[in-house]
Amino acid sequence: METKDINVCVLRIEGTNNEQEIYDSFKRLGANPSFVHLNEFKSLENFQCLMIPGGFSSGDYIRAGAIFASRIRSRFWDDIKDFVRDGYAIGGICNGFQVLVELGLLPGFSRSIGKVNACLAENDSARFECRHTVLKHVGPNKCVFTRALPENEVLVIPSAHAEGKLLLADDKLYERMEKNGQIVFRYCDRSGRTDCGYPWNPNGSPQNIAGICNEKGNVFGMMPHPERAFYKENANGHSGKVIFESVINYIGERF
Amino acid sequence: METKDVIVNVGLKKGISDPEGNNIKKALRLLGFDEVEEVHVNKYFKITIKASDEDKAKERVREMAEKLLTNPVIHDYEIRW
Amino acid sequence: MPDIFEIDLNVSEERLKGISEETGTGLSLDELKVIRDYFVKEGRNPKDIELQALGQAWSEHCCYKSSKYYLKRYLFNFDAPQNLFVIKEDAGLVEFDKDHAYAVALESHNHPSAIEPYGGAATGIGGILRDVVCMGAQPIALVDPIFFAPPTTSSELIPKGVKHPKYIFSGVVDGIRDYGNRVGIPTVSGMTAFHKGYLGNCLVNVGCVGIVKKKDIVYSRVGNVGDIYVLAGGGTGRDGIHGVTFASKELDDDSQVSSRSAVQVGDPIMKEPLIHACLEANEKKLLTGLKDLGGGGLSCVVGEMALAGGYGAKVTLENVHLKEKDLLPWEIWVSESQERMMMSVREKDLNKVLKIFRKWDVPAVVIGKVIQEKRLLIEWHGETIFDMDLEFLTEGPMYKRPFKKVSTRNENVEFGEPEDYNGTLLSLLKDYNCACDDWVVRQYDFEVRARTFSPPLVGMENCETHADASIIKPLEDSERGLALTSDVNPHFMVLDPFWGAASAVDEAVRNLVAVGARPHSFADCLNFGNPEKPEKMWEFVQAVQGLAHVISKIGATFVSGNVSLYNEGPAGACPPTPTIMGIGLIDDVNKSVTTPFKGNGNLIYIIGNTKDELGGSAYLRYRGIAGGIVPRVNPYELSNASFSLIELMGKGMVISCHDISEGGICCTLAEMCIGNEIGAAITLKGKLRPDKELFSESNTRWICEIDPNDRAEFEDGLRAHQVAFTILGATGGDRLRMAKDGKMLVDIEVKSMKEAWQRPLWDIMG
Secondary structure, three states: HHHHHHHHEEEOOOOOOOOOHHHHHHHHOEEEEEEEHHHHOOOOOOOOOOEEEEOOOOHHHOOOOOOHHHHHHHHHHHHHHHHHHHOOOOEEEHHHHHHHHHOOOOOOOHHHOOOOOOEEEEEEOOOOOEOOOOOOOOOOOOOOOOOOOOOOOEEEEEEEEEEEEEEEEEOOHHHHHHOOEEEEEEOOOOOOOOOOOOOOOOOOHHHHEEEOOOOOOOOEEEEOHHHHHHOOOOOOOOOOOOHHHHHHHHHHHHH | EEEEEEEEEEEOOOOOHHHHHHHHHHHHHOOOOOOOOOOOOOOOEEEEEOOOOOOHHHHHHHHHHHHHOOOOOOOEEEEEO | OOOOOOOOOOOOHHHHHHHHHOOOOOHHHHHHHHHHHHHHHHHOOOOOHHHHHHHHHOOOHHHHOHHHHHHHHHHHOOOOOOOOEEEOOOEEEOOOOOEEEEEEEEEEEEHHHHHHHHHHHHHHHHHHHHHHHOOOOOOEEEEEEEOOOOOOOOEEEEEEEEOOHHHHHHHHHHHHHHHHHHOOOOOEEEEEEOOOOOOOEEEEEEEEEEEEEEHOOOOOOOOOOOOOOEEEOOOOOOOOOOOOHHOHHHOOOOOOHHHHOOOOOHHHHHHHHHHHHHHHHHOOOOOOOOEEOOOOOOHHHHHHHHHHHHHHEEEHHOOOOEOOOOHHHHHHHHHOOOOOEEEEOOOOHHHHHHHHHHHHOEEEEEEEEEEEOEEEEEOOOEEEEEEEHHHHHHHHOOOOOOOOOOOOOOOOOOOOOOOOHHHHHHHHHHHHOOOOOOHOEEEEEEEEHHOOEOOOOOOOOOEEEEOOEEEOOOOOOOEEEEEEEEEEEHHHHHHHHHHHHHHHHHHHHHHHOOOOOOOEEEEEEEEOOOOOOOOHHHHHHHHHHHHHHHHOOOOOOOOEEEEEEEOOOOOOEEEEEEEEEHHHHHHHHHHHEEEEOOOOOOEEEOOOOOOOOOOOOHHHOOOOOOOOEEEOOOOHHHHHHHHHHHHHHOOOOEEEEEEOOOOOHHHHHHHHOOOOOOOEEEEEEEOOOOOHHHHHHOOOOEEEOOOHHHHHHHHHHHOOOOOOOEEEEEEOEEEEEEOOEEEEEEEEEHHHHHHHOOOHHHHHHH
């Protein structure tokens, strides 16, 4: 389909506050985003992409993303499962990533969609941190949100969160994700090494994981904010824009 | 209908690091409380519910804990009736 | 128990004083006599709610009774062509481009933060956001200047009833972080200063800038007779009762316990949809007026809106939605509960407005209407409990308070040259006032909304240094930007309030110019002690004149501000602190300049003259010397140099730039080296003794990095405006070296400077 016909649902409730920049990112590339308040949400029928923006949905009370996730689950869980099954794209950035994890859509092993087997836990520093992080694209280009970014390319993307440490229910799941090619971004240092610690890895995430996708590759979440680096080109010519270009390009080819 | 206060106490599972607790431990020690060995931060929800059938109500509170109040990957919880 | 009391004012003076105390209104004896005369004419006694409303309206916080005489006389006489609507409302409006204006507001939240730092600081953000939203503007940036006693203050020095500065500091930062981040407006600028005079009187100032289409500007006044008052947002509760009278007196050691109810509780997750809903209703042209509920709550907003429109108001008080039952009528009327906005709406548009608020899950209720007569009437379940002339109620007294000059400090101080310059530099870099403040800055989301073109920390990742000003690019389809900074040096102010205040404006201008922006407007938050003390009043009047000295010559004026007096506690008064927020305009953000050195082999220039002005400097404080000459300001030189530098930056000729402030040339160069880990070699050529030249904090100076190929054109540009400059040396290597008369003074690795500069706040605050 043509880019201008790609409908992107930018879902908001009280406390989501990065929706405008997500909207702008798609708009700049010629797609057709729209804001949908959860109170007015009807169905995903006319959308090809669902974006859960960052922020502090419902104040992040109880746990980051937990209330938003439980409200989505009670409102249109079946709709979401069909959306994923049919290959449409879902992206969550920062708080949106936390919501997708709380929904059980990420890590999203195909046999257990909806099972919560991960958590974005409090940063090791026990505080909110706003910091420019360096990310390495480590995936084998399976993820529909990074397909335009070659493997091993490095991007500088701002991070700003208090709960970004990805913990999995079982250590074996890290291997499984690795094997499935579900690990998309790792934090690295200026030289591209991914075995560096704080502050390069701002939250203490095991194996420096910054972004992941589901087994199919069409659900994606990352803690750093590519929409804030849309225009900030790195030496390799890439910027945060590549995330939005990738998914538009995927939808255009596939549907 | 009768109402009842139920306590759901949510804490981190053993072995999950507790940065907030560690931070508070450090702060307490800085204030001179050298005897502090460990601090753990729990969340304590007091939920007032309408409850006619006790068994059914307990089951509902368990559901609340599992659907919203906890993430099973890092949390344990206990319900005090 | 009856809801309403009548209060008999025809009593002895002794008894009148008792009434002021028992009602907590803070009215003085003279003020009560004026009120008594008014009610004698009305032929009755006031009701408690009327006296409470007068206590609010006539408080220092609401009517500026001690300050307005001097502000009008010295500071409000200047205008600038870009000013659209200034001083009169909660935020000033200044032209951004043909179709847009920006709104500026700056306030203090000092007293609540001293008692309950977390809640006090958080609600300060809430209040300043409302000030901007009520002009119809979308908030785009927050600025947080905060002032504390040193975190190392020994516990034994802390008087009873005062909390440790470390506790206050960390609570204030937590409050700003949790509210600002949640509400999704970036905190892009601010300053953190430490002085022992802030013990027990921390200052928490907060500024906000918003952007609005000119056609969507709305004012804080009702439109016409018959318009409906709609109150939107959170419920009204007991939180924040007597907040303004509390802000208008000194804190005593008992304040810690008894003043809790004066501190409000913030709810950013109510605020965020409240902002959306208000802006949506305004953009649809459904509002005739919009104002926030701040100090004084309903009692101030209803009357002020009516009077500004030239009308009166009639209120049905029981319609106000409450957080808790059993509030007395006067409590509802003066409560300062957060997250509330007042709108005036034409009757025909009422349902459309209520529908918008329902969509956003924000409560909105009708509480009254506009009447022709300039009076305020309140009904409570059918009974009239309030009936007063609005002009009498709202105008309040004005005092020309006496002042007395405080003996000036010694300007002639003697001290020897240091042996170890490396050690001196490292010590200054570790001074909490000079050291890296990223422990604070990184807790704030300075990039949410993705409009932060240049953040408060600049340089390579995890190596960043201080920016002089942050730059916001407010509009999607325009490259025009706003630069923001906030400045004041309390150490100068204590020694000399006139030149200290003048220096604060100079520093704000320098910071804007350093990033390539031209100074466009200013806001001031004047934090001082008890105005009833002539010495404190002197500090205030001196400072106001110092501000006027500079502002009169730079083509931009104060467009908004706030006065906070009575900042005194058990340990004394706060240092006089006129916080200046500077807003600069830059036509193309892509031409902005940042602090860190960018390359090797470039020329390093100093712009401006270095003089023997070390009074209040970081260097003399390190040497333990009180006194010296506080830096002076020549506004003509400032204006010329600024104009010239901005012009050269517009031509792309300045690679990096940093203003010279605390720690002098020496610390400025260190900060420029740190950001990209590039060293420099410098030879000093001035006539001063080397330590004075290195550490002087003379105003109107910058360091610039220039490509050697641009040398001639750069120098010609400066000469054309009679701007003084000298080549200091060149960039390169991994060390900072400074020599004078063939003697090496400083020779130190950039990495060691970085370590010394970056650690201090992390080490003490954890």
